[in-house]
Amino acid sequence: xxxxxxxxxxxxxxxxxxxxxxxxxxxxxxxxxxxxxxxxxxxxxxxxxxxxxxxxxxxxxxxxxxxxxxxxxxxxxxxxxxxxxxxxxxxxxxxxxxxxxxxxxxxxxxxxxxxxxxxxxxxxxxxxxxxxxxxxxxxxxxxxxxxxxxxxxxxxx
Amino acid sequence: xxxxxxxxxxxxxxxxxxxxxxxxxxxxxxxxxxxxxxxxxxxxxxxxxxxxxxxxxxxxxxxxxxxxxxxxxxxxxxxxxxxxxxxxxxxxxxxxxxxxxxxxxxxxxxxxxxxxxxxxxxxxxxxxxxxxxxxxxxxxxxxxxxxxxxxxxxxxx
Numbered sequence: 076x077x078x079x080x081x082x083x084x085x086x087x088x089x090x091x092x093x094x095x096x097x098x099x100x101x102x103x104x105x106x107x108x109x110x111x112x113x114x115x116x117x118x119x120x121x122x123x124x125x126x127x128x129x130x131x132x133x134x135x136x137x138x139x140x141x142x143x144x145x146x147x148x149x150x151x152x153x154x155x156x157x158x159x160x161x162x163x164x165x166x167x168x169x170x171x172x173x174x175x176x177x178x179x180x181x182x183x184x185x186x187x188x189x190x191x192x193x194x195x196x197x198x199x200x201x202x203x204x205x206x207x208x209x210x211x212x213x214x215x216x217x218x219x220x221x222x223x224x225x226x227x228x229x230x231x232x
Numbered sequence: 233x234x235x236x237x238x239x240x241x242x243x244x245x246x247x248x249x250x251x252x253x254x255x256x257x258x259x260x261x262x263x264x265x266x267x268x269x270x271x272x273x274x275x276x277x278x279x280x281x282x283x284x285x286x287x288x289x290x291x292x293x294x295x296x297x298x299x300x301x302x303x304x305x306x307x308x309x310x311x312x313x314x315x316x317x318x319x320x321x322x323x324x325x326x327x328x329x330x331x332x333x334x335x336x337x338x339x340x341x342x343x344x345x346x347x348x349x350x351x352x353x354x355x356x357x358x359x360x361x362x363x364x365x366x367x368x369x370x371x372x373x374x375x376x377x378x379x380x381x382x383x384x385x386x387x388x389x
Contacts, residue, residue, distance in 0.1 A: 093296075096261050096295070098259075099256060099259030100259075100261055102255075102258075104348060138250055140323075141250075142323040145339075146340045155312075180298055182299050182300050182303060183303045184302070223258070227339040229341065
């Protein structure tokens with residue numbers, strides 16, 4: 076094992092984990108799933124591009140169809156989603172592919188690894204398919220195919 | 233009862249609820265609490281002001297102290313928090329105190345009422361108290377005193 080390979084516990088040099096709480100202080104309900112071109116974490120771009128990124132599709136649970144009323148393309152939206160493959164127990168991270176890779180806390184980084192792995196992205200809404208199972212077509216995401224969707228908010232940035 | 237008063241189910245005219253799922257697709261852990269000057273929802277400002285808003289204090293659970301390493305004031309942060317008093321079952325909302333109060337879906341509004349009541353605010357970090365129970369002092373929040381804290385991310389807007 077060299078210094079640059081992950082250790083058996085999956086940590087990289089300089090990374091530190093804690094015994095994270097297993098309690099549920101609040102419960103999330105997935106409101107849909109996000110379809111993207113990226114099947115593995117290594118394939119995901121570091122940051123989405125609302126202008127030139129590929130189209131991704133937000134497949135909404137039909138229960139929430141009416142909750143979209145009032146959204147019209149083109150507009151910017153803030154999307155919250157759940158990074159379901161991320162570890163939640165690290166308090167010091169060695170960011171990969173970062174200009175400055177010295178280890179630091181997850182609250183000083185936007186990496187997926189964090190106590191509550193909620194991501195927030197600003198996207199461009201480029202189309203909508205209304206119907207029984209509504210779909211929003213957006214540019215600007217960088218997440219895995221199949222990522223659970225948590226929230227959609229208007230963005231006036 | 234007039235048209236402008238809440239109905240016995242708590243809904244205003246034009247509002248629609250659904251039977252929201254009670255399942256937990258994922259569990260949140262509160263990483264701390266937010267101390268603000270506002271004790272009732274009616275007292276909260278409509279939007280926080282990172283330049284001139286009052287100082288609010290993010291009291292972090294000591295478990296996550298090291299997770300702050302690398303954050304230095306002054307800087308902008310994105311704060312995610314849990315709007316614990318919000319209803320989660322409405323698919324059409326009559327926004328209060330909005331220029332345009334016609335009912336629309338929660339995904340077309342930034343109101344607390346939504347399936348997953350996660351708020352996102354951009355704040356100015358004006359100070360930090362390190363120690364056993366770390367505190368971040370910020371401007372730009374608009375939430376109730378005692379609101380549970382979910383996440384802290386750097387913001388490069």
